[in-house]
Structure formats: structure tokens, C-alpha cells
Amino acid sequence: MGTHNTDEPGLLGIDEDALALYRWTLLHGVLNPAMLARAAAELALTERDCRTAAERLVGSRLFQSTAVGQGRLGWAAVSPQVAAVEVLSGQDAELRALEADLRDRRERVRSSREGYAALMPLYLQGRQQTYPQGMIDLVPDKFAVRALLDDTVSACRTEILISKHGGAFSPSSLEEALPRDLELLGRGVSMRSLYQHATRFDPATRAHALRLIDAGARIRTQTEVLPKIIIVDAETAFLRARDGGALVIREPALLSYLITTFERDWESATPYATGPRMAHEISQTLKQHILVLLAKGLKDEAIARRVGISLRTCRRHVSELLESLGAHSRFQAGVIAERHGLTTPSSLPADADLPQSQPAAPEPVPAPAPAAAGPDRSCPGCGRPLPVAGPVGRPARYCSSRCRSRAYRARRRDGAAERDEIARPRDEMPVARPPFER
Known part of the structure; x- marks a missing residue:
């Protein structure tokens, strides 16, 4: 039995069985009820399938009833062009009437718009x-x-x-x-x-x-x-x-x-410019602004809305900022950012790399200290000379963000050691640990 396929191009509603019967009728000139058994056998269909296919062809106007002798009626194949005219002529007339009505309505709208515009002066x-x-x-x-x-x-x-x-x-x-x-x-x-x-x-x-x-x-x-x-x-x-x-x-x-x-x-x-470097600079600028809003206490939803990014992207940036600052909460991140001057718009250059290092005020490349600078004008972390003033007008304490980050971690360890010393019995002597910075 043939499989039905109602998506045959150009013949909507006609399946493979009907197409096969239509082709068979074109070859034999006519199809009458007595010939259904023969057609079914040659097409490998059942007689019932042939009768159903004939009804489909009649409905699509591809079969036309005709006398086959002795008062019996059969079917003759009709040209697809004739069938199309018979089926679609009424629909074409309706569409033309609708198109004419649509043109009239558009013209009335245009005329009314011009009338309203004339009143604007x-x-x-x-x-x-x-x-x-x-x-x-x-x-x-x-x-x-x-x-x-x-x-x-x-x-x-x-x-x-x-x-x-x-x-x-x-x-x-x-x-x-x-x-x-x-x-x-x-x-x-x-x-x-x-x-x-x-x-x-x-x-x-x-x-x-x-x-x-x-x-x-x-x-x-x-x-x-x-x-x-x-x-x-x-x-x-x-x-x-x-x-x-x-x-x-x-x-x-x-x-x-x-x-x-x-x-x-x-x-x-x-x-507006493109390229990897510009994209990186803009990304870092965006992250610094998120840090500023974070220090102000704004929630992720408000931050995302203000900077024009999705909530998911905003939360990812916030997570990266917390990690880079070594903070365990949004409040702590805000405190650290304020303490190190990271919420000042000019405190972070566009090419700073926030996710890979602790955000900090940028320092210039270390240069030899002026003659007037004393021995204490050197980085306590690595001993390199420090510039006379930081980027916001105050003396720099460290030569780089790496040294500042190392000092911050050292202070946290010293604080934990002091708390442990207070909590221990007097007969236990704590191991002395020289501080990173006095």
C-alpha cells in the first residue's frame, strides 16, 4: 500500500496513491468502477485504496465524471490548469477585492495623516x-x-x-x-x-x-x-x-x-573601535565601574540595569572581583576597594588586569628615588625605590599591586597568629613570625 504524502509540491491534498491513479488514468484514457480492480492490481494497491484515491482526485477537480457506456459513469483525467482555474478562480476574485479595499483604506489613512499634519503649524x-x-x-x-x-x-x-x-x-x-x-x-x-x-x-x-x-x-x-x-x-x-x-x-x-x-x-x-586591545580595555573599565557600584551597596540587579548587561554576566563579574580582592562578601569587597582607593574613577588604568591580580592603584615603573628621599622611601615588600607621590596625590606605599597583595595577605596571617596567641595557655609559646610590614 502506498504511503500518504500531503506535502507533494504543487498538489496540496493529493497523496502518492492519488498521483499514481491519476497517471494510470492518463495512460488508459478513462477509469470506470469495473476497472478499479485492474488498476489496483497494476498499482499494487487495494481496491479500497483506489476508490479513496479517485474520490481525492474528484475533490481536487483532477477527475471529471464522464459516461462510459450503458448508463454507467466513470472518470476522466482533467488538465491541472483547468482544475486550478475551477478551484482557485473564486479565491483569486476574493483576494483582488480585498487588495482593492486595502488600497482604499491605505489611501484614506494617508490623506488623514496629511490633514492632521497640516494642523501642526x-x-x-x-x-x-x-x-x-x-x-x-x-x-x-x-x-x-x-x-x-x-x-x-x-x-x-x-x-x-x-x-x-x-x-x-x-x-x-x-x-x-x-x-x-x-x-x-x-x-x-x-x-x-x-x-x-x-x-x-x-x-x-x-x-x-x-x-x-x-x-x-x-x-x-x-x-x-x-x-x-x-x-x-x-x-x-x-x-x-x-x-x-x-x-x-x-x-x-x-x-x-x-x-x-x-x-x-x-x-x-x-x-568606537574594535580589536582585542580595545575590547580588553573596555572590559576592565566596565569591571572597575561595577566595583564602584558594588562599594556603594547596589545589588546585582541594579548594577546590571545601570551598566546595560545581563544579570548573569553581572554576577560573573562580581564573583571575579571578589576573588581578585580576596574578599568573602560584597561588604568586605567594598571596604577593601575603598581602603585601597579603587573606587576613584582614575585609580585604575584601562589596561589593568583585575581578574588575575588584586586591584590596586597603579604605580609608575619604579625609578631611582630622588636624592632627598630617605631610606624609608622604598617598597617594604621588595626594597625597590618608590615614586615621590601616588597617582592620586598621596605617597605610594608599595611599588606594585603584587607587593600590596602580598602585604595584605601577610597582615591577615599576622592577625590570625595574634588571635591564636591570646587564645593559647600561658605555658605554650607561639612560634614567632616576623611581620611583612611594621
């Missing part, structure tokens, strides 16, 4: 008379925000400033924005965008950014940026609202403030 004039200093509109509907944003951005003449919070953007939003952004850049419009550092590690966002940079856009990144804001021609700003809508800002003083804030962040941001 009147609205703006009235608002400016009521609020001479400017105005702020709340647009609660996100679809209305998208339409207004598309219209405003499409009419941009000189420059568009963008600040986007988040470590990764959805591929659908990137695909939607790319043609519009490329069209703006093609018209000579200046585009500057501020992203978070975490976007450099998302493949889709990184590819999108590089595509825009190749087209002439300028993109920089920071650990934290402003919430999503778009400023068009220094005349209109879109600021995301909490309820999913947006604030449309045209008030000059507030626009000036937003632009000033953007320019401040732009100056301190890192230009």
Missing part, C-alpha cells in the same frame, strides 16, 4: 502664544511616538544627537532604523550617537554601529549614558517616558540643557 502657533518660553508635549501612545519620530527625523537638516541606554538592541529595531539612518547620512546630516560600553560585546549591535560608522556616523561609548533621547536639529528632542510614550520637547532652555549634557558625556566617552 496652527497648533504650534497657539502653544507658543500660550507658552512663549517653549513647550513640552507628552505623547503616551508608542505608535504615535514612532510616527512622529519618523517624520521629524526624516525632515532633519543639520544634525541628530542620539543617546541610547542598554547593552544590546533588538535585531528588528536595528533593521528598522538602519535604512532611515543611512538615508540621513547620505544627505549629509551629521549623526552622533552615545551607547553603553556593553554594546561593543553584542554582535548585532556592533555590526550595526560599524555599518553606520562606515557611512559617516560618529559613535562613542560610556559605562552609563542618559536614558534614550534623540535631539533633532537642536530644535526638537524626544525623551522616553516611563509609561512607554515620550516627551516631545521644544522648550529652548531645556533643549540647551540636554545638548550641554550630551556634549559633556560626548567629550568623556570612548570613540
